[in-house]
Amino acid sequence: MDDPHARITAAVQTGDHPAADALAARLEQAALVAHGAGSEEALHWSEVRADLAMFAGDAERSCRTWMAVAAARLAAGQPVDAAPVEAAVDRAHHQWGRITDRSRARDLGPALAELRGRVPGRRQGALDHVREQLRQLQTQG
Secondary structure, three states, rough: OOHHHHHHHHHHHHOOOOHHHHHHHHHHHHHHHHHOOOOOOHHHHHHHHHHHHHHHHHHHHHHHHHHHHHHHHHOOOOOOOHHHHHHHHHHHHHHHOOOOHHHHHHHHHHHHHHHHHHHOOOOOHHHHHHHHHHHHHHHHH
16 A cells, blocks of 8 residues: 555544554655645645544644645735635634634634635635634633
8 A cells, every 4th residue: 555645544444543644744744845835745735634633523723724724825825716725714714613612712713814804715704704703702701
């Protein structure tokens, strides 16, 4: 089994999420060294790691990783309406809504709102949704 995606999938299927993430992290680091932070190769492995966090039930880590992917794509000069940028922000937004620890969600909210302000996406009212959810989190303590 030489395909790293197959090895990662096998690890996830057996519930070995740490092994799957460790392999993806090594591949991400190798891609960073070989191709640079904004490269599609490095961003691919970052996206894989964001999905792995989701599969492992770690919505906060998935959200943070998707936000970092979006920021890296923007820093690499991709436009705010590019499909991969919008997808990363949409996924970050979705994962943020799955964070069960109110304090952690509250802490991430302003960064997501700032990112959503830059990348509104195609879903009407997405930024308003983040702002409203953040207001609720702040008033609920």
